[in-house]
Amino acid sequence: MADSSKIVEEYTKVESRRGLSVTSGASHMKLFDPRVLAMGKGEYGRLWSVVTLGLLISFSYIVQGIIIALILEDVFSGRPMAGSIPSFAGLVLIIALRWAMIWANDRIVARAATNIAISLRRRIYHKLYDLGPGWMLSQKSGVVQATIVDGAEALQNYYGRFLPQVIVSSLAGLAIMVILLYVDVIIGLVVGVMMVASLLQPLAIYRGVGSRIRVWFVAMPRLFAEYVDNVQGIVTLKSFNAGKRHGKLLDLKTNALYDAEIGILKDEILWGVPLGLVAAIGGTVAIVIGALRMDAGSLSAGGLLFVLLLVREALRPVTDLRQTIHFSFAGMGAAEGVLDILEAVPPAAAPVDPIAPGTLPPSIAFEGVTFRYRKGDAPAVDNFSFAVQPGEKVALVGRSGSGKTTVTSLLLRFFDPDEGAIRLGGEDIRRIRPERLRAMYSVVSQDTYLFHGTVRDNLLLAKPGASREELESATRAASAHDFITGLPKGYDTVVGERGVKLSGGERQRIAIARAILKGAPILVLDEATSNVDVANESLIRDALDRVARDRTTIIISHRLSAVRDADRIYVIEKGRLAESGSHSDLIRRNGDYHALLMAEGGSV
Incomplete structure (x- = not known):
């Protein structure tokens, strides 16, 4: 005690003004x-x-x-x-x-x-x-x-x-x-x-x-x-x-x-x-x-x-x-x-000279990106580069703590890199207005957040004016319609705080339906199947495959079974790019990817 x-x-x-980690000078x-x-x-x-x-x-x-x-x-x-x-x-x-x-x-x-x-x-x-x-x-x-x-x-x-x-x-x-x-x-x-x-x-x-x-x-x-x-x-x-x-x-x-x-x-x-x-x-x-x-x-x-x-x-x-x-x-x-x-300063400030409105190709490029969460820390991402062309499916894999999820945070511009640049459609994302940037992405993460409200309310976050037909089309594509209609009040069932009244697999399928409903050209799957059982994983993976069609897709996963069909796989180790290639290429090299696959108990 x-x-x-x-x-x-x-x-x-008194520490750092009320415990908030900012430098506002409000004391x-x-x-x-x-x-x-x-x-x-x-x-x-x-x-x-x-x-x-x-x-x-x-x-x-x-x-x-x-x-x-x-x-x-x-x-x-x-x-x-x-x-x-x-x-x-x-x-x-x-x-x-x-x-x-x-x-x-x-x-x-x-x-x-x-x-x-x-x-x-x-x-x-x-x-x-x-x-x-x-x-x-x-x-x-x-x-x-x-x-x-x-x-x-x-x-x-x-x-x-x-x-x-x-x-x-x-x-x-x-x-x-x-x-x-x-x-x-x-x-x-x-x-x-x-x-x-x-x-x-x-x-x-x-x-x-x-x-x-x-x-x-x-x-x-x-x-x-x-x-x-x-x-x-x-x-x-x-x-x-x-x-x-x-x-x-x-x-x-x-x-x-x-x-x-x-x-x-x-x-x-x-x-x-x-x-x-x-x-x-x-x-x-x-x-x-x-x-x-x-x-x-x-x-x-x-x-x-x-x-x-x-x-x-x-x-x-x-x-x-x-x-x-x-x-x-x-x-x-x-x-x-x-x-x-x-008076707090955002980790990623609004652009001073934003680019003019217009259509941006759904391509992504990290160019020598280095990022630390705090000054003096080891880089979470260190001189990291990779590229995704429109319509490609690319995977980022690595051990826990290797920096995979940090890539998602940088991509959504929750932080700005200390060094290097991140480009969307050839433009530095620091010059794209935040609302326009995030409109380009549909994100399905491992920790799905549902608000205390109905299933319908949570789906409409993606597209407030969506019709009933659009909602049902999205939930069918996400393998969610059947379980939703089986709930006591169907789409009007209250899911509870953080969706506590639903199972993990059900919450994840609603998240996928939201991503479909949003219709963004780039799909980011951040450990989207890591917290579900085998039966739900199969349903969710089928749904994700349908969502990924005709979209630029980035899959972040420690389950290598989820990335085998990716056009290109990037292996991250301690924030650095260890190797890249297709599944078969990386198996032949017998490097870090092969070691991860063997540790997972998978077969080549």
């Missing part, structure tokens, strides 16, 4: 960071409406104070109450209007905050799509998920609650200070000092506890990611009786996060108390000065009442601001993770 102190250290240590966020302010730009109109209503609400309190002071002055002066009836009516009207403004303000805040959260999630999703699988391979999905969900929610309160309140508190406080300066300069200055100290409170507290807030927002997504990891791996945990051990580890990490959060709350209180005292003492001093002024005859009783009520109203914006300070800390902690994604 890991030592608890090490767990705490791990979960309170050490400022409380009013321009990049964060820019993210809410689309809702500035509504936010200014919130500020305007907030100022009107604050103004209504000031007017209310003035009216109450006038009523009390009439009472203390012995004037008839009948003369105060208009003041009472005005007071009721002010209260009614304020209630209506508060109601409208809350609705606008909710609408603006929700729109900002939706907009942020949309931007993050599109950015993740642009970053692609190559970037996601270096991330923990739970961390990214927490950023999308919790990060956007924390920021909506920063924009909707904290930012407008900063402006309202500042302007309302300034207005009250100006009025008090008009009544009495000394009192106005005292209240002014109190207001400035109170408005500086968020900056002071953020400077004091900002780093710990950041620690919490680093630790929380990591812990969330571990819970997701454990839930997804529940079968493995049960099979090894490891559930309790992992549960105890999660308990330790959860407690570490709890301790970090309690520490933040303590620091907030410690930093907030002195500044709260400044406001309270400032208000008391102003009232005492007012009393002394009245005793000296330089301030009337009505004036003192006016001062008392205005000092009370001066404390209201300060109190409102203090109630929203936590939203700012949570927002800044979340903003770092959001910016880490939004």
Whole structure:
């Protein structure tokens, strides 16, 4: 069992900004960071409406104070109450209007905050799509998920609650200070000092506890990611009786996060108390000065009442601001993770000078391609070259880890090579727009992904407007129609998350049907039969043979029985091309291919 102190250290240590492996420079966020302010730009109109209503609400309190002071002055002066009836009516009207403004303000805040959260999630999703699988391979999905969900929610309160309140508190406080300066300069200055100290409170507290807030927002997504990891791996945990051990580890990490959060709350209180005292003492001093002024005859009783009520109203914006300070800390902690994604650089950037639209021949060429997943690592693909002409069927074979699947990732431009070039139809793929490039390929991989939806929904990913006849034609060609119609609701049967309600062979045949439906001129089969049994393999191989007709086909496989009829076979060893030729040519050479075939137990 890991030592608890090490767990705490791990979960309170900031590494590479929230655990996301990017270099965005999003750490050490400022409380009013321009990049964060820019993210809410689309809702500035509504936010200014919130500020305007907030100022009107604050103004209504000031007017209310003035009216109450006038009523009390009439009472203390012995004037008839009948003369105060208009003041009472005005007071009721002010209260009614304020209630209506508060109601409208809350609705606008909710609408603006929700729109900002939706907009942020949309931007993050599109950015993740642009970053692609190559970037996601270096991330923990739970961390990214927490950023999308919790990060956007924390920021909506920063924009909707904290930012407008900063402006309202500042302007309302300034207005009250100006009025008090008009009544009495000394009192106005005292209240002014109190207001400035109170408005500086968020900056002071953020400077004091900002780093710990950041620690919490680093630790929380990591812990969330571990819970997701454990839930997804529940079968493995049960099979090894490891559930309790992992549960105890999660308990330790959860407690570490709890301790970090309690520490933040303590620091907030410690930093907030002195500044709260400044406001309270400032208000008391102003009232005492007012009393002394009245005793000296330089301030009337009505004036003192006016001062008392205005000092009370001066404390209201300060109190409102203090109630929203936590939203700012949570927002800044979340903003770092959001910016880490939004400012991330894709492993394969969009082309600066894309080629003009037009038909590209379905030929592929790798020219001296070298690629490393990380700087300093051994090349996953090393000075690798091969070519496929339109209509050819070419196979890439080799031991596990030889670099075969990396070729697929480079072909789809999830990454760019460190050296060399990859050409499609004679054009460097770095000059082809990503959507156009990927429209050229139909890919069937060993790890088929089906979304939680119906069979029909998953098929229509390939061609959203496909007719029923087109769907059935594709599934028949993939040997999938019969089993689909045998499902409880046929094509409208829900397959479950990742297609869990289907067998491996059934999922694979749906993937093949999708590839057929897409109708791309190049077919990439990446270990398409590696995870199915012999009976399903025969069905799937027949289906793949039908799909491959009249298409340029690349087969990546460690099962050599799947590549015998390829026009050309390339044998990869440690990322380098070991040998190439047809099946019969390679057998005669008695080289690496022959050794792989013998290790597989196959016959020549």
